[in-house]
Amino acid sequence: MxxxxxxxxxxxxxxxxxxxxxxxxxxxxxxxxxxxxxxxxxxxxxxxxxxxxxxxxxxxxxxxxxxxxxxxxxxxxxxxxDVPGALRAQRAQVAERIDRLQRLGAGLDRMIDAHERGLLLTAEQQAEIFGPRWDPDWPAQARRRYGDTAQWRQYAERSASRGPEEWQAVADAMTGFERALGEAMDAGVAPGSPEADQLVERHREVFASYFPLTRQMQVCLARMYEADPGFAAHYDGIRPGLAAWFRRIVDACARAHGIDPDTAAWE
Missing domain, CATH: 1.10.1660.10 (Multidrug-efflux Transporter Regulator; Chain: A; Domain 2)
Structure with missing residues (x-):
């Protein structure tokens, strides 16, 4: 040198x-x-x-x-x-990365919207999927009430990956459960019976589309269905007194599993 x-x-x-x-x-x-x-x-x-x-x-x-x-x-x-060839190949890889990042950005936008709004559906889509008794303000109410909980985060993560078709399947499953619930009440199914306990388990399975539901949380949820005017009107619109009857079968099932409904907590 x-x-x-x-x-x-x-x-x-x-x-x-x-x-x-x-x-x-x-x-x-x-x-x-x-x-x-x-x-x-x-x-x-x-x-x-x-x-x-x-x-x-x-x-x-x-x-x-x-x-x-x-x-x-x-x-x-x-x-x-072949310098141009090398650059073209690199440009193709860059284009693939850009496309991947754009898809990632779109996914992040949906996740943000889901955490803030809950349902990524228009009011018209909600009415079509969930029926005329559905209140499109319910997701906003739930966000205000539960937005800081782990359950809301789980719900938002599921919501971000769902479109109208997936929500339709969730709604159909819940509608089928509510129909069976009304029919069981009409048939005189007693709280604590095997038939009632099967319905309680079915409710937990269907509700898991939103977030995992423990038995204690289910007790709290059933009590809210009876006490909240909006939810009570929904269930009593299916069968008069259905909200209270559902709470009774949930409470009976909880007792069979060693849970005191009077002291059950959201956990």
Whole structure:
């Protein structure tokens, strides 16, 4: 390596500041022979010439567009290298990454909306799927009441991945359960009977489409169905007194599993 005076060329630190690359990267490129400084001072310090700097500029550009160091060496040093072909291939990979990131961004937008709104359906879609007794303000009410709970987060994560078809399946399952509930009440099914307990278990299974429901949480939910005017009107619209009867069969099933309904907590 030729000697140079202290004023010739640029030091590693100066090149690092000018190109925005780390000194460590410059040392590494020197060690692997990708970009070696052409000069050395009398004191032994390496210096980069204008030609070295031009090569480094090209390395930085190629690295920023995603080429690996071995591929960069080929592009710079192999006279037979297909540079346009290499760049086109890299552009195709970049396009794939952009598409992937756009899909990720769209998914994040849906997740944010689901956490803030609950249902990602229009009021018209909700009425079509959940029926004329559905109140489109219910999701907003639930967000205000339960938005800080783990159950709301679980519900939002499920909601973000569902479209109208998936929600229709959930609604159909709940409608089928409510129909069976009304028929059991008409038939005089007694709380604590095997038939009643099967309905209680079916409710937990269907409700799991929203979030996992423990037995204690189910007791609290059944009590809310009876006490809340909106929910009570919904269930009593299916059968008069159905909200209270549902609470009774849930309480009886809870007692059979060692849970006191009077002290059950949301946990």
């Amino acid at each position: 030729p000697d140079a005076t202290d004023t010739d060329g640029l030091t590693v630190g100066q090149v690092s500041a000018r190109l925005g690359v780390t000194v460590r990267a410059l040392h590494h490129w020197d060690e692997i022979g990708l970009a070696r400084p052409s000069l050395r001072t009398a004191a032994g310090y390496r210096l980069y010439t204008a030609g070295d700097l031009e090569r480094l500029h090209r390395i930085v550009v190629y690295r920023e567009i995603g080429l690996g160091l071995d591929r960069i060496r080929d592009v710079l040093d192999d006279s037979a290298a």
